[in-house]
Amino acid sequence: MSEEFTGFYYHQPFHDDLRRSTAAANFPYSGSTDQFSDSLQMFDPSPHLSFSEILHGEYNNALSDAFGLSPSTSEAFSFVKEEQVPVMEAVGGGETPATPNSSISTSSTEAAAGGEDCKKSKTEMKETLEDAEDDTSKKEGKAKKKGGKKQKQPRFAFMTKSEVDHLEDGYRWRKYGQKAVKNSPYPRSYYRCTTQKCAVKKRVERSFQDPSTVITTYEGQHNHHVPPTLRGNVAAGMFASPPLIPFEGSSFPQELFVQMPQDLYSYGGGSASNVYDHQQPLGTLHHQQFHQFPDYGLLQDIIPPVFTRQEP
């Protein structure tokens, strides 16, 4: 289960201490807590990068360019704690009032989710940059044949404190499966973007020790705009995230921390650029010693202070 690499999106609009404690409290995942503390301490908050951007793959560019990470092999993990506080209708609007608002967050590692059972030391997986080719052989029939290599797309994990599973993120999803998760009393649901031509998938599950926390993992990037019906509804652009601080842990190749202040949620609209188009070569991979991000200057350079992206 443990994946190759997990990035963390650290969302903590409040205080440092809180952030730290929250993280600790929220991460019972035994085993890899060591590097966690370290990472957290060195975490350095920064500017903003819209959530939309991330979802649209902008983050890929940023990451890759800035840290030389491979979009195909990296996974971002963020923790967004949405409290049921009657905050402004930042996200409320719409059909599902269930969508929470305020957020606090923490980082987490899905890789260490093993916990107590048979958590064997994960062997460091070798990251091979897979080609951008999306030879998606449609598995129409039942007997799926030759799948060859499983195409693993970049994944973004978000931990959201919410009572409801169905978090609105601006897109339409169709549930296509549900499975029980080992070591967890809560099931995991599988969703797929209903828009045809869009193969984005989403995985939702509750934290095994924090029933109020929902872990949403996005896979792939949307190549279309947000459905008008849901436009300006929720998270379409409510999150913003700053730069990332790459970090090398004991077990993990690297970890990224990002802060996503939801204060400035501005709808970025749908930037449906083909991320697949700009598949940047990670030539800087061997130079991953930028622990201390100079500033978001770099990112800023790559991406406007605040998602200023627009559709061509």
Place this chain on the structure above:
DNA sequence: CGACTTTGACCTGCGC
């Protein structure tokens, strides 16, 4: 009636 959820079967990778 269309869009979506439910649910068990099925497929596949991986460890033993």
Place this chain on the structure above:
DNA sequence: GCGCAGGTCAAAGTCG
């Protein structure tokens, strides 16, 4: 090779 666990399919059911 077998069994487990994660992931997916698709038929049937539900909802608006």
